[in-house]
Amino acid sequence: MSLVPVLLVHGIWDRAADLAALQRGLERRGIAPVRAMDLVPNDGRAPILVLAEQVASRASELAREHGTERVDVVGFSMGALVTRTYVQRLGGKARVRRFVSISGPHRGTATAFALPFAGTRDMRPGSAFLAQLESDADPWGDVEVHVLYTPLDLMIVPATSSRLRGARSETAMNVALHRWMIEDERAIERVAAILRA
Secondary structure (H helix, E strand, O other), rough: OOOOOEEEOOOOOOOOHHHHHHHHHHHHHHOOOEEOOOOOOOOOOOOHHHHHHHHHHHHHHHHHOOOOEEEEEEEEEEHHHHHHHHHHOOHHHHHEEEEEEOOOOOOOOOOOOOOOOHHHHOOOOHHHHHHHHHHOOOOOOOOEEEEEEOOOOOOOOHHHHHOOOOOOEEEOOOOOOOHHHHHHHHHHHHHHHHHHH
């Protein structure tokens, strides 16, 4: 059993329940406690910063519930960008031990042009929001950052947008679909290995 609680943050249109395979896979590998949270709304209408406030609140609650100072956070897709925003803008540097980003649109994704919402505008390549995050001289502090992504991604376009400057590790996995990154056993094993280290 791990001593640091793990918070899972889902992607656009998802709910906490959609992270069940990842949660069970981590628990089977001895990672616990693992909790998934719901972002509301989950459809890209809310600015990323508003969703990051929800992660900040839930991370603090999780730490209190388990009597710890630190938490690990695993974010998928939009949830990875939301988690990054929490770390960089809302005090996450002091709370988060490890941040695992799975297929996040950190440099934007062309698919975000399909919807006119505040959150999807934040996820467009070249957005002012992404430029502000990227401009941080010290984005992570003591937070250990790890990146997983698939070069075959058709949701994060280009797939290399998932990479993060200053990450401790970066793992490209040949997983056929974006969504499978939270279900693929190889990806789950890699996340577990990062959290166990």
